[in-house]
Amino acid sequence: SPVPFLKEMFPDALLLNSMFGIFSRAPYPAYGLLDPCGLYEYSYQYKYAERIRQEKISSDERDVINLLRKQTTESLATHHPLKKYISSLYERFDRLIVLACQVDNYFSYNGCTQYASQFEMVKDVLAHTSDKIGVIVTEHGYKRQINDEQLKYLSDNFSGFIYFSEKDMPTPTQFILPYIDGALSVSSSIGYQAALWQIPYFGLGCSQVDIFSSHNSIQDFFRDVNIGEKYDRDNIIYTLLSKIHLSHKNDLFDGDKYIIILRRLFSKFKAKCYEYDYFSDKKDIEDIRKDIVSGNRDWLLKKTLVECDITPDVDHLRVAMSHARAVSYDLFDTLVERDFVEPHELFNLIEPRIRKVLKNKNFPFYYIRRQAEIDLRRESRGEFEITLDEIYNRFPRYFDLSVPELNIIKNIEIEAEVELVHPKKEMIREFYFSQIICESVSIITDIYLSRDVIERILEKVNIRGYNKLWVSAETKTRKHNGTIYPDYLNYIKKYHSILPAQALHIGDNNQADGEMAKKNGMKSYVFPKAIDNYKKSRIADVMRSSLNNLGVSSSIINGMFANKYHAGHWFKINKESVFNADEYNYGYMAIGPLVTGFTQWLYRRVRRLGIKKVYFLSRDGWILKQAFDFYYPGNLSDIKTEYLYSSRRTAMVSSVRTIEDIIEVASQNFNARRLSDFLSSRFGLNIDDIDQTYLNKYNFKKDSMVSPYFEFGRLISFLTDIQYLIFANAEEERESYKDYLNDIGFINDCLNENTAVVDIGYSGSMQYYLKKIIQCDSLHGFYFLTHHHSRDYFDNDHFEGFLQSLDDHKIAYRHGLNDHVFIFEAALSSPEGSLIKMQGKGNNRKMVFLEAEEEVIRRKALLRTHQGVLDFVTDIKIRFGSYFNYIEFSSILSSQIILNFANNPNGKDAGMFSSHEVENVFGGGSVCLISPVLDSYKDAKGSIDPKIIEELLKCSKWKKGASAYYNYVMGNNSGTDINNVSVAGPATVASKKPTYAHPIKTSKQRKFSKFIKDPYSFFNDSKKSYLKILRVFFKDKKRFN
Template sequence: MDLEKLKLIISKHDVISFDVFDTLIKRNLGSNKDVFRLLEYKVNKLLGTSKKIYDSRIAAEANARKRCTYREVNIDEIYENFDDSYIESEKNLIKKMELELELLVCTANQELQEIYNYCVSIEKPILIISDMYFSASDINKILEKNDYLHHKIVYSSCDERITKWEQGLLFKKVLEKERLLPSQVLHIGNDKNADFKKAKMQGLSAFLIDEGELFPTYYDEEGLFSQEIFTYNWINRFINNNMPIKENDIFKIGYEVFGPLLLGFTKWLAQQVEQKKLKKVFFFSRDGYILKKAFSLYCPNIDSKYFYISRKSVIRPILQYDKSFDDMVKHYKSWDKSFTLEYVLDRFCITIDDVVLDKFKLARQDRFNIDTLKIDQRVESLFDFIKEQIFSDSKAQAILIQSYFYQEQFYGNVGIIDMGAGCSIEFALKYYLKQENLDVNPFYFYLHSAIEENTTRNIFFDSGNKTKQYKVLLRFCYMFLEIFLTAPHGSVKGYQVIDNKVEPILADFEYIGGGKVDEKYYIQELQRGALSFFKSSMNQFIDEDISTNIALQNFKNFAITPTLEDIKIWKDYRVILDELRPLILSSKASSFEDSINSIKNSPWLSGAIIEKTKNRYLMKLIFKFYYLFKKYK
């Protein structure tokens, strides 16, 4: 919409009138009648019934229009014609809830709010003219709730008993009541007949607005169950209507893609914590950083802490109990396909001179995989040589981490929130608690994990063999979860005492510049966007069940079938493997084999495929066939 053009037209008129629904106000639902579907769900949930209120509401309005002598009916007359099987108190309750739901799902049209405020700023009188079964008083409540506060008066067709739609008679009446000439007034609305043609029929100037897209960029309901589609549509209409239009692209991806995931996980987590009657929950660094922010907003009365801990900081204290290098290696459940000796030394917090490495015919950049690492005699000899140093450090860290636990009141029944994945930290912590005989009874709540649930392990979505669709999804785009959950600080290496307080020793933050994009800024904006959605939507969906499928749907659509613009934005973002590596690798040569290798080795596999093929539909087919192959393999 050309807002500057509209502002110029406004400046040439004395009075500006606005339509309401789909003009100043948008509904966060797939269609206008979805209000009645939502009404049915809410009423039946409240009363414990299964009545077909949607059908009854539509029939009641049709009957009211047949029986009433006026051109337009009001909400009271509609409910007077409601299904006779409902008693009066039930009809009144349903009517009251309909008005409440309209207040809930109605939101300001951002572009038209700018126009409305422009009219206020240049002191143009504003009239509101609506064809609607709600009274002017009810319409005004909706407008005021959405910060439309400076209009002179609201005219509703149900109060005046005439409409804009038929011959523009409501316009004519407004002109008479306000003592205005048609040429003085510009009417702005979305309906080609009522707001444009009929306004012009009565001599007014008229501006027809473009309603735009109903749904945002990453909307696609394919793959959802039928009972999930209504809520998914509601969420995406909310996104389309409420996402700040002047924000940057990364913020918008955070809002639309990661916001629903954050909302779904937080609602699930709140239910889990309530069911287990936990009084303390600890969000493990670094994955818990943004999750903690959302949970604190959603459950302000539950004691929650951001807890500085990592696989490394828990594994370090238990190395003293290991009998071999192989035992040490097993503490880490996941290893990259290929890594350097420097990477191994860092994992075990070993500081060693090159002179010592040279003694064992090793260099920091020597490469291994997990199998070759375990059988390399040089590495085993090195670790045998420095094991007393490792054990001494391990014992010191065991004392410090135990002090940190008591300092932060990490004892008794505690909830632990983490990404999960291979559960390395869980297994290491369990081993440590057993060795030290500490009074900690942990319940784990993971965003996802490939390890099955049990009495103390709860998972929002299973990324193991049990649920193939999520395992396949993460095969193509796992690193985006890592990116989203990255905290703005380095990993916890261990603990130290500063001013009689145990503090974490943090590694340097990985993103300190030097790349083609500013990764730290990307993380900040992605999280800011997701948190913006969370804050604005959590009351909208307070009673709704946000299933895992719904929460992940936009993430799946973005990560599996990104646009070429998405790829341009994200391809050079570097992710943390054994080294910083861009999400999409560039081919070093023009050969077909080299292109295939660059795709296979790219952390963002689906993005790499689309960059090469320029075909999102092809990538969608690849994903489907790969899923079917894994499902029936």
């Protein structure tokens, strides 16, 4: 603890501040520190940081630090409990950093920073972080500092927030650090470890670990994180170990040495030495080596994990690296990858471009290119590598081409090889990690491409700093028969004095990278190809037909999934589920291809029809517009886009001008509901504004139930009598809405040029009513699916569907989307609530949204889903560049995964939709896709009565998903086959929210109003069991007062 007063009390005494040293947790050797200057910002390291940074070390001294790095690498990799965890995070983020929390209201934190709490610190760091960087927040082992409310805030507001919540995991940060891209803390010792792993570190305060903080601002820190910068601070570490920090085992716990150290410090104090010279004495290099080796506490780490009942995953690659002095890498499918099932699918992709250049739409490039290579390899008998020039020199045997034509198409292939390759990110991280622990890092590639092409590829994917590049096409040797390895081994022996047994080769081919490397005396690490892992996964079962019958588009989808989710160097196959119950994965795999296929089709159709302006309708056009704009940006396309706020309720109410319009709006199908709700949602009327005489005339009360199937004529007669109120409100809303439509240019576009709206489907209601509102002659509509019964309303307009046009949803042979409308809408909708209406004009105009209770759960899941969609959209466009327009995702291919999931869900993935409600206030109530299983439903054994399951199924819109989920959750312990439970036809869960909602009120206002009017119903209708029980206190109360 800080005790500055002791200096005043005992001026002739040497005050030594004892602290944990540079490393203190197993498996690191333990060190301590006796600081005569002070603690944290008053410490020796903080005061003299610049001088220590300037210290020089020899190559032998640098080797000692590398010994520590290798020793620790082996131990952490052998006992690693978080390998899968880190790998899964890199599926979502380009970069990862760790932010180590400490303890609030404790001097080591509050005395070193301006942040009042851990929460404020985390919030500020996240505010500076891009969406592509994941921030892993770890808590101090003493006590949790971030509470549930703060966690919810951080999760809701920052997509990069990752909270490490595993309480029983000892010292998780030290396992994470060697695998990530940066670290931050106030005064945590992780700063020392970050320096050892050469990753950027930024101090969020003033302390002794700031000596490793090499950035002036957090913006500079994130810049270096983004580019994967490494920082060599071995000179600082060596200086600290040799002069300042003391080994527990060999210094502090050795009495004889300890007294010598104390006397040396005291004599300098008495001599009034310059403060910096307190630590001028330097340990011998062998003593430091001894401290590291003898202090290794691998045994303690293993013991701790056993006591915590944690089974680690061995990272065999890092273990192998820790024993190697030289590492060599295969290139293709090891350090770089292409998104195809088979590499030769690249020839299929570029074939249309080559046909266009040659002006021959039937030129069989794919066949000729493959045959030329096959014939050459057969003739070479695999004894030496062939070259791309030799392959193209063979072309005239199969087709009459001139030399200039051959050069043109050969260059097209070369450019495609460079353009379509991208880094295998996990292995790139391993490549750069090997550079900090091995003396020589080389690349050995076994392919027909020339050195200059290989070097262009390496430059593109940012692979740099390698010692040597071996190109088989240049040396005319091969890995596959082992002839390339002797030259490499001679090189590392000559220039680094490294023997074959000290060399490790890494690749994905058992023969070339495994057996042949071992045959030449090397060690090897061979990992499965991503596509081989993928073919054994659950998602591959869904896509099996496309794997058996390859085509460019399906090969690309499968290749992208394989490289994103199955490219880890450790064996990783998901047979339990498709999406691992993660909305992000669902968005990437199921919705990403669907959105891509739709936007490709949409672009082609509107361009062909000469449509210049496309309006994406809220809410289902939200993610579609983002994808369209990314694929076809306005500065590169003559098609302009706009997001148009609308809803069925907004458009229908605004379109009403005649009694026939009133009847038409009233006749739109709806669930039985209270009259007050019906009038509010259909016509924007408050029932309190209606003269009681009209209600009495038709024997209506405010809470009377109305239905399209029971005395509907009475309701129409009532509406006819109050038409003056309906017309007045409709005109008011129409004028506000037209003011908005005019502001965004919609009215002018519809009246003066070819314009279209885009929505999910199905009857074109929005297209129809928008035309009525602005009274234009033509407005086109493009949808996922359209119904044939609406075709006669669009004689002069395009009314087209991507998946199916003019489908009959009432017959058995209908498109599958009809049966799973809410699954599609739940994925495509915007995070905002549904628009109720526009209010006012000009600068005073505002939008009124429905803030439904069910939107809270939906929004959080939706944001993760959309992030997955946008990452898929970004990946395919960036990776395929100029070839993106040669890719076409058909309606069948792009909807394959989502329709398969909707019809054949597995229980784990279906759980993503538990408690997930989709707002449908216009139709009379929300739908719950899967009713949640509450703990209160279970008995002491964890089983659920079959009758409860039956009721849950009745309340679930998605029956197949609900059945699969309940079986998964219960493990069928109830003794009842949930799939065979007798269930009535599809039912709707009547939402309590619309019942009490006036559309202008906010969610809080509606809840408060309900609580005041009927407190018993307020608590009784709650979905939360702990609130529902409070109804007993209000059973006899009609109002709260």
